Amino acid sequence: MEALDLDSAGYPGTYKLIGGRVSLNFINTVSWPLTDRRHDWLSSVTNVHRWATAVDLDAHGIRPGEIDSIQATRATITDLLSPLAHGQQPAKPAIEEFNDMLSSSNARRSLDSTTLAWIWRDQTPQQTLLDPIIVDAADLASRRDRSRLRHCPACDWTFYDETRNGRRRWCDMADCGSRAKSRRYYERTKA
Ligand SMILES: [Zn+2]
Numbered sequence: 721m722e723a724l725d726l727d728s729a730g731y732p733g734t735y736k737l738i739g740g741r742v743s744l745n746f747i748n749t750v751s752w753p754l755t756d757r758r759h760d761w762l763s764s765v766t767n768v769h770r771w772a773t774a775v776d777l778d779a780h781g782i783r784p785g786e787i788d789s790i791q792a793t794r795a796t797i798t799d800l801l802s803p804l805a806h807g808q809q810p811a812k813p814a815i816e817e818f819n820d821m822l823s824s825s826n827a828r829r830s831l832d833s834t835t836l837a838w839i840w841r842d843q844t845p846q847q848t849l850l851d852p853i854i855v856d857a858a859d860l861a862s863r864r865d866r867s868r869l870r871h872c873p874a875c876d877w878t879f880y881d882e883t884r885n886g887r888r889r890w891c892d893m894a895d896c897g898s899r900a901k902s903r904r905y906y907e908r909t910k911a
Contacts, residue, residue, distance in 0.1 A: 721892050724774050726767045731759045735771075738891045740880035742775050743857035744805075744869075747798040748877045748891075762790060772849055781845030793850050796821060797857045804861060805871040805878040822858050825851040872896050 723734035731751075739745035749761040749771060762768050765784050772779035782790070799814035810818075828851060832839045840851055860869060860880070868881040873889070874896035881888040890897035 721894065724770065726761050726770055727764060728759075729763070733757075733759060735761045736892055736895075737774060738877060738879055740882055741856055741860060742777070743797060743801060743853050743860060744878045744880060745775055746794055746853050747801055749794065750798070751875070751877075753798070753802075753876055760791065762794070763787060768849075777849055777852060779845070779849045782849060783845075786846050789846065790850065793821065793854070797853065800861055801857055801869070801878060802871070804866055805869050810861075818854075818857070818861075821850075821854050825854045829855070874900060 721736045721738060723736050726735050728734070733751050735749065735751065737745050739748050751757070751759040751761065762771060765782055765787065768782055768787070768790065769779045796814070796817050800810050800818045803810045803814075825847070828840050828843055828847065829838055830841065831837070838855075840848070843851060860866075863869075868886055869878070870881055870888070871878045872891035875891055877891040879888065879891060890900070
């Protein structure tokens with residue numbers, strides 16, 4: 721999969737839209753979470769705009785002063801979805817914090833009287849960007865069967881497995897998949 725053209729600020733890695741769902745692609749904008757290689761791809765307005773365009777969201781009007789709050793929303797969504805992608809239950813306070821955001825998003829949502837599509841009203845630019853992500857996260861979390869909501873065992877990025885056999889293992893075969901494969905090859909041949 722092609723890497724998305726984000727400014728890496730000297731970081732030696734790449735970002736790819738491997739999540740399969742917008743809320744997972746959003747939490748994956750932190751590479752190598754909880755390690756000293758951690759890198760935040762949404763630390764500039766330019767990157768927020770490029771990311772939003774790539775996932776078909778509108779980041780029009782987002783200002784530099786809003787980056788912190790976008791990252792805080794991402795942390796709340798991560799605390800909900802990342803445990804689920806590891807087969808664990810999110811912490812109660814994390815669910816409550818997420819629910820506060822969700823009620824606020826839901827209050828802005830209704831059905832269009834002609835097309836019956838979801839429409840949003842009275843959104844700030846930041847809400848325009850984040851509301852659809854919050855609703856997507858709620859949809860994923862509320863599924864009875866979460867067996868396809870998983871994480872890459874190498875880098876911890878999360879994805880929704882939409883392969884027919886449900887056996888997807890890696891974020892991307894070209895990255896973690898092939899690294900694991902060459903490691904196995906090395907281990908087999910070094911003896
Ligand atoms: Zn990976």
